């Protein structure tokens with residue numbers, strides 16, 4: 286067991302059952318699981334008949350998964366190594382999975398989600414066990430204290446729902462932080478048109494680059510930034526966290542007009 290890899294195993298059977306029910310596996314789903322550990326959740330997903338591609342960094346666990354737990358399991362594919370370094374190759378070959386599922390290692394949870402979405406890998410559904418604080422950021426309403434760049438990135442394409450919380454005793458060892466399960470259903474239609482997406486992602490990055498700075502100052506490298514903000518109906522002296530998703534999309538449209546993002 287390694288602290289470095291955020292290894293807190295979900296040992297509560299009932300919690301595992303509730304989690305896998307959120308996915309409802311059937312033969313039509315292709316599932317990715319980040320951090321299967323020794324496969325307790327994976328087993329439930331495979332039992333539903335869905336093929337599972339599992340990304341695991343711990344070589345000891347990989348050996349168990351490959352040689353013991355799922356040695357004869359045709360639907361199981363293991364990708365050994367750091368998800369952040371391995372997922373893109375699988376995505377480039379196979380496209381996005383139908384479901385992205387994980388009891389995410391707390392130290393890398395939000396990074397994994399951001400990287401996947403920024404690259405345009407948009408599964409139909411995502412189900413995560415996360416640090417409650419991160420789950421609240423994903424599901425935050427505009428204007429609340431948790432509203433952030435991650436909320437904007439996620440909510441452009443997904444409808445988030447915090448399903449339930451899990452007490453520390455559901456895990457071994459119990460994590461130092463509280464945990465929540467969140468399900469994210471893809472919107473029937475993205476709020477961001479496809480051709481605007483790269484600029485939208487860059488705009489989010491730029492306006493949140495220095496949290497304490499105003500929008501105008503964070504957009505200093507954009508020629509005519511102040512006019513673009515005004516054209517989008519935004520006060521240039523505001524900070525990024527006070528913008529709605531709609532305003533960020535309008536600002537992205539203005540920035541795209543000159544192609545100088």
Ligand code: SAM
Nearest residue numbers: 290293294295320321322341342367368388390
């Ligand atoms: N799925 C198991 C469960 O729910 O009991 C284990 C969950 S544990 C919180 C996180 C798992 O993610 C561990 O197996 C850990 O080795 C793995 N992990 C941590 N960082 C990873 C990374 N960057 N890429 C892939 N797996 C990772």
